[in-house]
Amino acid sequence: MNLSIVIPLLNEQESLPELYNWIKKVMTSHNFSYEIWFIDDGSTDNSWQIIENLSQQDNNVKGIRFFKNYGKSQALHAGFARTNGDVIITMDADLQDSPDEIPELYNLITNEGYDLVSGWKKKRYDSVIGKNIPSKLFNWAARKTSGVKLHDFNCGLKAYSKNVVKNIEVSGEMHRYIPVLAKNAGFSNIGEKVVIHQARKYGQSKFGMNRFINGFLDLITIWFLSRFGKRPMHLFGALGVLMFVIGMLSAGFIGFSKLWKLYHHEPAILVTDNPWFYISLTTMIIGTQMFLAGFLGEIILRTKNNEERYKISKEI
Structure with missing residues (x-):
């Protein structure tokens, strides 16, 4: 198995068929052996029914449905535990992450020897006040606190070697700081790639002020755990x-x-x-x-x- 693609989602029924077709096109054109894990984090729309239909059409499509919304970190944890690929790609389901980036991310892991490659949405189409400024504050604080020099910790589009996802513990809302978790676990070869960011096509952003506050609290937590979590x-x-x-x-x-x-x-x-x-x-x-x-x-x-x-x- 070359690739495992893990996609956490919440109420993305409009995006799923288009996202699946886009991923399949990229996988076929590059002759990848792949699996797609859709993790339904308690959707209340028809997202799960769409995942079931896609799975019936394509054996490469697999799915997990939570009883309720537990959060993105828990969805990633469940996906990571079940992946079989040598390279694992994570991406959001809202079509803001481009599957066309996957081949180059795969190449950086397999041929360039990176343990983890994080996407950098250098040009964003989000609200400046609602998301851009908080994101910049997050990233500045994370760089200063962790020592991991990335521009965009919160980008959902990332590539990992199998060893990374099988040896880190993603809990709470720590998905923002997976590169820091990887560094603390001993994976030092962490890279970054500029990726295309697309405007949201369907639905509404799940970002809110509570995520802004929780992000900084999680940063304090991960700082403490990295230094005193085991002692x-x-x-x-x-x-x-x-x-x-x-x-x-x-x-x-x-x-x-x-x-x-x-x-x-x-x-x-x-x-x-x-x-x-x-x-x-x-x-x-x-x-x-x-x-x-x-x-x-x-x-x-x-x-x-x-x-x-x-x-x-x-x-x-």
């Missing part, structure tokens, strides 16, 4: 010990000042009237809690059960 005690334990030591030093200062005043026969205030008492008490409590948080994180990390975060209704 939470190194962060919380160290901070806990530091806070506890500050508290102990504060308590020592209180005791020393009281003894000093007693030695010099000066009137000494009650310990509870000294503001340093509350500083030391608070920091010791916080330090203990942070140490326990790191300890519990280590226990959870070693006993967690990697259950799937989605439920599949149908699979063809």
Whole structure:
């Protein structure tokens, strides 16, 4: 199997037949052995019926239907788990990603030795305020935080070697940062290719302000996981010990000042009237809690059960 194409979708009934015909034309003209995985992420229109019809017409078409909308990351996770291709292509179902880009992306993986190649929609047809500016902010922050020098992390059109998709864990809404996940997993040969971006032909964009906020929260999460995800005690334990030591030093200062005043026969205030008492008490409590948080994180990390975060209704 040369190619596996994974396409997550939500309510794209108008686009699917045209997208399928376009992909088939490209695959046939380049003599690719291929499979297409349509992942229906809880569509409420006729998307699944169209996928079933396409599957009956073409054995290369396969599909998964979720019970409800679990998110793009979960859809990609399900698709990656089932792919058989040596090269995996992901793309959106809204016809904004061009299948004509697939042969060159395939070549970059197989002949140029890249582990992952991400598309770069250098010229976009989205709303400047609604999507372009947030996208630029995302990409700037992701580059600075991760060290992965890509212009367009959120582009759905990407190519991966089989080893990458079988060794990364895509969860939550981390699909935006798959290149970062790949880098953290040890895949350093990550490239970028300028791709054609087309205006949306059918339906409406699923982008909203909640995705803008969630994207930055996910960026913070992935920064933390990349550094302390396998060793939470190194962060919380160290901070806990530091806070506890500050508290102990504060308590020592209180005791020393009281003894000093007693030695010099000066009137000494009650310990509870000294503001340093509350500083030391608070920091010791916080330090203990942070140490326990790191300890519990280590226990959870070693006993967690990697259950799937989605439920599949149908699979063809």
